[in-house]
Amino acid sequence: MMAVLTRPLPRPARAIGAGLMNFLLGAGWMLAITWSRPSATGAILTCVVGVASLLFWAFGVEHVFARLGITSSWRVIALQLASCLLVCLPVVLAVMFRLKVTWQHPALDALNILFFNALTRTAGHTMRRERAEAKARGPGLHCPPGFKLREALRFVFSRRTMEYVFDPALADMQAEWVEAMLADRPGHATWICLRGYWHLMKHLLAQLPAGSWSLTCSPVKTHRRPSRRNGSSEALQAAD
């Protein structure tokens, strides 16, 4: 086992490993900057991630690279420089997101679409706010089920799908749950929850192809042609 762990990795795996480390570091920064708000928690989170990454680059990186079988210093430096963009790109994107800046060049539209759509839907902001609002309303039934799931769904599906498919389903489930809890029937409330999640799963499967498209491309304005299935008002008048 030890022999397997200490054996130097093949060359492509070393490069991939080094690149992956840098990307994860950048992704950590991206999440920290995106989630941080003008609050003490956000500032502390950003500082912790920053200090951790600095410590990693100062002391830990050579050990990790040595473990990967990359020992000579020039190779380490070369790999760091080569994969530097992987750290910088998410950080730059996150800072731009926070400053509400977007690239105006048409050639870079794809990046705007890909990253900003994901960043604007990053789970956390809305969920925290909604839960805080619900908690502020008073004790008892302050947190019906489904808020976390809703945030996860918001990350994947378009606003329209959320508004017309998932939000009504969750709202009805929450209303039923609250009724059951007010009637002091926690067992029935749990059953409502399980049944609601099961039916949401069905909606999810039905909407998944559209969701995977909207995750990357929903900021692009599409002009839908009127569907042939919708028919025409002339046809209706003729039918009347």
Add this chain to the structure above:
Amino acid sequence: MANKLIEQLLGTGAEGLPSLSPKEAAILQLLISGGEKYGLQIVAESEGVVGRGTVYVTLSRMHDKGFVESRTEEQAEEATGLPRRLYKIAGEGTRVLRAWERAAHLLRAKVLT
């Protein structure tokens, strides 16, 4: 086959008659008779025609077609959870339902004679 027969019965211009699935027809009939309803109310009153797993997708599609209108419920201050969505039939939905009912009536008459 049935569509072609209906088109023949309704005459010229009926080729573009909007499609209406049995579920959509059931929902429209419920909404036309009962006013505004929640998704779960529709499920409960449809007596098994519309299921919990499909009602919101169907309503969303009907909204796209212009058959139904919807609004979110106004919540009280102390209410918890998301506001529920209320659905009511739109003018287009009424016209489509009437057109299909008439088509079905004509078809039935034609078959019986």
